[in-house]
Structure formats: structure tokens, C-alpha cells
Amino acid sequence: MDLVNYLPDRLMFAVPKKGRLYEKCLSLLKGADIQFHRSNRLDIAICLNLPIALIFLPAADIPTFVGEGRCDIGITGYDQVMESAVDVDMGIDLNFGKCKLQIQVPRNGAYQKPEQLVGKTIVSTFTNLTRQYFEKLEGVKSGEPLKTKIKYVGGSVEASCALGVGDAIVDLVESGETMKAAGLCAIETVLATSAHLIVSRHPSQPQLVDLIKSRLEGLLAAQKYVLCNYNAPRDRLPELLKVTPGRRAATVSPLEEENWVAVSSMILRKEMANILDHLKKLGASDILVMEISNCRV
Ligand SMILES: Nc1ncnc2c1ncn2[C@@H]1O[C@H](COP(=O)(O)OP(=O)(O)OP(=O)(O)O)[C@@H](O)[C@H]1O
Ligand SMILES: O=P(O)(O)OC[C@H]1O[C@H](OP(=O)(O)OP(=O)(O)O)[C@H](O)[C@@H]1O
Structure with a gap:
């Protein structure tokens, strides 16, 4: 059954359901006076004062939902949009969720430069961005076989080197605490990221999208x-x-x-x-x- 048919005339707004961006998103929604009541364990909340339905999704899935037009707008990291390689309007940089996607290797280990990792095993949740990086480094065309092996893990990526799953990892770094605790150090930045309001190429209610953008821009200016x-x-x-x-x-x-x-x-x-x-x-x-x-x- 198509959920969209049950929510006629509502703008579908995808919001991270948990994780690093969740709390900030809730405070943005509050600041923009987007009122809603979310029932326990339900990932859809109908907005009480605007024709909006909030859809709570994993941050990594939001680019796909917005890219395919199933949701009109969404909040997620720039990193997730780049990893998904979807065609969306990058909307507004929300100025939080700032961190860097970095190549990390064991401290005092054998590798100091990305070139030394060609032919080795790299572990990441961001396998597409990692592949793109090593394609450039190896000088091969997109999609062609790589010497470097890229493995996917869904979380706790920093444990991979110590457990022998990979020689290096590509993971997000903010304070550097996680990296340090795992005995790793960064040797390259693949991407700098922050949370964005992303917009579908064909939103169902462009005027409502503009209203939400204007409210969020007002909040950002009030902070700045x-x-x-x-x-x-x-x-x-x-x-x-x-x-x-x-x-x-x-x-x-x-x-x-x-x-x-x-x-x-x-x-x-x-x-x-x-x-x-x-x-x-x-x-x-x-x-x-x-x-x-x-x-x-
Ligand atoms: N340490 C961090 N500091 C700032 N922003 C971060 C940090 N870690 C992740 N992010 C941002 O938040 C997005 C979601 O990451 P997060 O780790 O919260 O994902 P999740 O898998 O949905 O949650 P969880 O890790 O709780 O399962 C990332 O794509 C990135 O844009
Ligand atoms: O540099 P730091 O401030 O230590 O932040 C970096 C950590 O934050 C993110 O993970 P998160 O804690 O959200 O959980 P995850 O590992 O399950 O994705 C990221 O994957 C790093 O592990």
C-alpha cells in the first residue's frame, strides 16, 4: 500500500529518527513552530498547525526518499547525500552536525599516506565515497575494478583495524575522541559535512517548502x-x-x-x-x- 495515498495534501518532511542529528532537528522544528504529536514507536507524525507529515527515518535513508520524490523535503548530512548520489536540491546548510569523513590508520603503524593503502582493505559505512576516493587515487574510471578492497560495516567502524577486518577505515570525525580511543589517526579528509535541509526536485507544495525554508533561515540568522x-x-x-x-x-x-x-x-x-x-x-x-x-x- 502506498503511504502517500493516506496523507493527501500534506508535505512529506523526512527527519532523522535517532542519532547525532535527532535532537537538533527537534529543536529546529520547535523553533520553526512545526507542531506535532508523535505516538510511541510510530515513525509518522501529523503536524498539528501546518499541512505537513513528519516521517522519521534513518539519516542514511533520507536522501533516497527525497531523491525519489517520496518525501518532499528532509534533514540529513551532506555526507549521506553524497554517499547516496541522488539528485536533490541542497537547500539550506543548517550549520550543525559538522564533522569530517576521514581516512584513519593505526597510530604509529605502517601507513602514513593514502597512496600506501592502494591494494589494502578499507572498511567504511561510506563505501561509495571511499570507492570514489580510491578510484581517483588509483587513476581508474568509475565502476572499473580497484586494487583496493572496500568493505562495508554498518557502525562501530573504528573497531575494524584492531580486529583485523581492515588495514584502514574511512569514518566520521568530530572531536576525534572515538578515533583516539581506538588508537587511530587521520591521514586524509575525504569530505567535510554538515546537516542540510534537502528538497526534492519536484516538491508537491513549493510554497510550503519556501515557508519552511524562510522559517529555518530566520532561525539560523537569529543564531548567527x-x-x-x-x-x-x-x-x-x-x-x-x-x-x-x-x-x-x-x-x-x-x-x-x-x-x-x-x-x-x-x-x-x-x-x-x-x-x-x-x-x-x-x-x-x-x-x-x-x-x-x-x-x-
Ligand atoms: N560525531 C559527529 N558529529 C557531528 N555530526 C555527526 C557525527 N557523527 C555523525 N554525524 C552526522 O550525523 C549523521 C548521522 O550519523 P549517526 O551516527 O547519528 O547515524 P545513525 O546511524 O542514524 O545513528 P546511530 O549511530 O545512533 O545508529 C551523519 O551522516 C553525519 O552527517
Ligand atoms: O570524533 P567524535 O566526536 O568522537 O565523533 C565520531 C564518531 O561519531 C560517529 O559515530 P556515533 O557515535 O554517532 O555512532 P556510530 O559509531 O554507531 O555511528 C562516527 O561514526 C564516529 O564514530
Whole structure:
């Protein structure tokens, strides 16, 4: 039976059902006011305030569902999209789930360079990306036989070298703790990844897709920027506005006190401390910084 027939007129939104991306996805959905109730053990949740059905799937399967148009949009890692080699719109980089897919070998072992692994056995969950990497390294065409043997395992890849399953692994690294604990070190980065909102090439409700994208972009901007307000003598304005130009332009309002203005401008959170120091030096006073809980940009 085709599930889609039971969910007419709803945008199908695929969300990781567990793992590293799960909690962040739930907080994004909350921030975007996509309300739902999920029954225990059920992988489908009907959205309460928008015509959306949330489908909870393994992150690795989401590219296939979106690529085949069974789901209209989904959240998963860039790595999973590249591994699946599906044709989807890469939508929005959500700026979490950041890590690197790296070639790892036993520390102080025989291998220091990827070239030394040609003809050896490499273990990974990402067998397609690993194959593509070694095809390039060996100089063979896509799909042609490789000297290097590539083995699939579904998880705990880091145990493979110690257990003699392979000579090296290709696995994700974030903090490096897992790699270190397994006695491995990285010798090459195959791919850098982060979570993306991916969109089918032919979504059923493009306007609703745009609404969700706009809400998520608003949330991302709210994380990236803070609102900076300050007062300043009007004649210092040209210099000050170079420091706080705003995303489009700063808002400048006259104060009751003659020749003084109030300025309001979004500034990058990561540059906040330097910007405040600079504003003070240039004669600004009463400098305030406020969190932006949500916005549309
Ligand atoms: N250590 C990490 N740090 C940041 N992002 C990660 C990390 N590990 C994985 N990811 C991202 O999360 C995606 C899903 O990985 P995860 O290991 O959670 O998969 P899973 O198999 O669905 O879950 P589990 O490992 O719990 O079975 C990866 O494809 C990657 O984009
Ligand atoms: O560099 P680190 O911060 O240690 O993170 C890397 C680990 O995270 C992922 O696995 P996860 O813990 O999600 O479980 P898995 O091994 O079952 O996929 C990945 O496969 C590594 O094992």
C-alpha cells in the first residue's frame, strides 16, 4: 500500500529518527513552530498547525526518499547525500552536525599516506565515497575494478583495524575522541559535512517548502547575529556605521538630545566583543546587545 495515498495534501518532511542529528532537528522544528504529536514507536507524525507529515527515518535513508520524490523535503548530512548520489536540491546548510569523513590508520603503524593503502582493505559505512576516493587515487574510471578492497560495516567502524577486518577505515570525525580511543589517526579528509535541509526536485507544495525554508533561515540568522543598540554624537556616525553597517543598513534615529543619534544594527555574534570595543573607542555610549530569538531575513 502506498503511504502517500493516506496523507493527501500534506508535505512529506523526512527527519532523522535517532542519532547525532535527532535532537537538533527537534529543536529546529520547535523553533520553526512545526507542531506535532508523535505516538510511541510510530515513525509518522501529523503536524498539528501546518499541512505537513513528519516521517522519521534513518539519516542514511533520507536522501533516497527525497531523491525519489517520496518525501518532499528532509534533514540529513551532506555526507549521506553524497554517499547516496541522488539528485536533490541542497537547500539550506543548517550549520550543525559538522564533522569530517576521514581516512584513519593505526597510530604509529605502517601507513602514513593514502597512496600506501592502494591494494589494502578499507572498511567504511561510506563505501561509495571511499570507492570514489580510491578510484581517483588509483587513476581508474568509475565502476572499473580497484586494487583496493572496500568493505562495508554498518557502525562501530573504528573497531575494524584492531580486529583485523581492515588495514584502514574511512569514518566520521568530530572531536576525534572515538578515533583516539581506538588508537587511530587521520591521514586524509575525504569530505567535510554538515546537516542540510534537502528538497526534492519536484516538491508537491513549493510554497510550503519556501515557508519552511524562510522559517529555518530566520532561525539560523537569529543564531548567527545579535542586535546591537547604542547612542552616539551625530558627527561620529560615518565612522561608527563602518563598524556596524547592519545586514542591509543600520537604523539611525534622532535622540531628544541635540546632535545625538540612536543606532540599531544586527552584528555577527562571533565578532561581538571586538565590535563593542571598537564602538566605545569611536565615541559610542550606552551600548547594548540583545539576543534575537527569531527573525525573518
Ligand atoms: N560525531 C559527529 N558529529 C557531528 N555530526 C555527526 C557525527 N557523527 C555523525 N554525524 C552526522 O550525523 C549523521 C548521522 O550519523 P549517526 O551516527 O547519528 O547515524 P545513525 O546511524 O542514524 O545513528 P546511530 O549511530 O545512533 O545508529 C551523519 O551522516 C553525519 O552527517
Ligand atoms: O570524533 P567524535 O566526536 O568522537 O565523533 C565520531 C564518531 O561519531 C560517529 O559515530 P556515533 O557515535 O554517532 O555512532 P556510530 O559509531 O554507531 O555511528 C562516527 O561514526 C564516529 O564514530
